[in-house]
Amino acid sequence: MAHDTIFALSSGAPPAGIAVVRVSGPAAGDALCALAGGLPESRRAVARTLRDESGEELDRALMLWLPGPGTATGEDIAELHLHGGRAVVASVERALDALPGLRAAAPGEFTRRAFANGRIDLAEAEGLAELLEAETEFQRRSALALAGGALSKQAAAWRDAVLGLSAEVEAMLDFSDEEDAAELPSAFSVRVATLADDLRAWLDRPRAMMLREGYRIVLAGPPNAGKSTLFNALLESEAAITSPIAGTTRDVLERSVAMAGIPFTFVDTAGLRDSAIEDDAIEAIGIARAREQLDRADCVLWLGEEGQGPAGAWEIDAKADDAARQAKGKDAIRLSARTGLGMDVLRARLVSHARDAMPAPGEVALNDRQSSLLAEAATALAGTSGESDPLILAERLRLARSAFDRLLGRASTEDMLDALFGRFCIGK
Template structure:
């Protein structure tokens, strides 16, 4: 595989479909159009054409678009065939393209990787695009599209320009340090360093994008037969957990991810908590339940009032039964069987999750981006404790390198392989 190959792939959804789009990118894109259509259409205008293979057999009648590079999505010559979306049609067109010299099928993410390599997008935008393609909820979509549209990249570029200005002040002070009337760094230098570090720290303090991927984690906890599995099934709207009057029915952790009100959640049903399990397997389940409580963003406590983990929500369940035990400080009283009170619990969870997840339209940093900005803040923090201008300049260079690595000006092939391998073929 080389970057000089011309690549092609179906970039629309899986067939069959009404219309399917086959993209071609590379130096031989124009040759591919002429080979299948007999002529090259006007740039950036949809043209109706009959597609033929090398033997002259009719393949399909399609809309054809021609985009000369470098002002294209990939930065290369680009062609699109908008064909009928049947499997046989697509297979025939792909066979015809594969038979042309210099063309080959694209690898996963190769179109986007070429866009990055040709400077059409940077690394942060590519990561946002990958998150956008995998988004399943409104919050995930909103955060991903902000990153894909370059919000983080523009902010990082602004930080980098300010850092360059600070580095220039250090260089100027070094150039004139031997002169008797040299004044050194201006008084505002330290303030500007602190302001820049403070702005970056605000981004670091935001909820991370991984929270959006996994969802707000809600653990249902309590003793055996407290109604955890019944409530769990009601929240995820499926019979995921077995319910039974027999104590210890749930012996392991059960997880389900759902979206409520556009917010991603992961609900976790756990084994009933008691001092001694009926057997070794139940004991393992109880141990795992304690582990899940430690990982939870929110714990719904269905047991005796005041006996749950610190910060847990007191939930009084089974309000429809004759032996119902009310809680004086219940956050919610409900019946998972009749549904009474369930809507209020869901609404409360959505509001609580929104307060603790990235805000709509706000860029959420992933682990890699968080680490790079952390390196920049660390370097800027070191600067404030230094008197040696050479060391100050080196720490500013280290912070600048962190910004370059953030947007992909300095990166490794292994990291790029891992990122673009997340994309589907055709993107």
């Protein structure tokens, strides 16, 4: 519960050079007094000997006393910077657990307290979750922008603008019974339209899902076209079994990799042909799954006969080292995954293509929840177009404000909060 005092290891798993144990809550100061014999000067690191309730020495450590509310969680916080051995950390955690009013923290509980105490809003908490899960440079920079409040500041500005518009409508409603009742200014509809256009521009941005899952490249073509060999070459790993025997790949194989800081998901598929081998149900399933992957692809590398791939597919002349092959036209990318010929050209084109489709570096990428709420606000604002009834206008603007409130976490369900903070590790 929120009034409990919680503790957890907030650094990496031991063994390590230093282990940081964080304590947050009303009894954080009492915990320092119990283990170190008193409180140090606030916000100043001091070295103390830590002892358990029996007086046995646990460690010689640095300790910090950070009184609330100006802390990460908005509560009193104590930090113990220990020697990072497993036994040291375990002994300090046992000593803390033995103190009255203290308990081990649940996953994400420190961040949830920061949200509950107004230190961060929901969009910033989502950004922190994305930052902890970031594996590529693009993911890191987008998450930093979100965690740093870029979307929160913009949403607050949108909300303030809607609040101002609502005030004008409410003023008109207050005087609606008078003969010289006020009318909305001529610029009112222009301001609403400008705000709606701004929201639509944000909704047109690339989404966080692409950053999270990677730019999706599907390798497709008939059996024995060299898809798996190219797949392995792109990954620089023997992820797929290759063989001169046609039909070796029977199912979809996915692998994620980062190139130039950009996340990619490469997908190897079963060979496509009009009809599977007679009575081969497994191959038929593999072909069906391969066709499904074509619909999900951000880009298809087509290794089959020129012009026979899906619309927009890149033509790949995959066996450029084989003089006996039937070469593709001048627009095809010529390469040999076996010798490495042309692979650098393909990688460079993929990186350039994906970079253009990804959010700009440091730009916030909306997740599904955020984009849904912005779309809801944009729809509410669009509903004011041509509307003259002030009651309907007021309701449309209220719906837009409500969407912004939910975006920032001013109105959130417990189930949604549980799902979000459950993504965090213990100690965060």
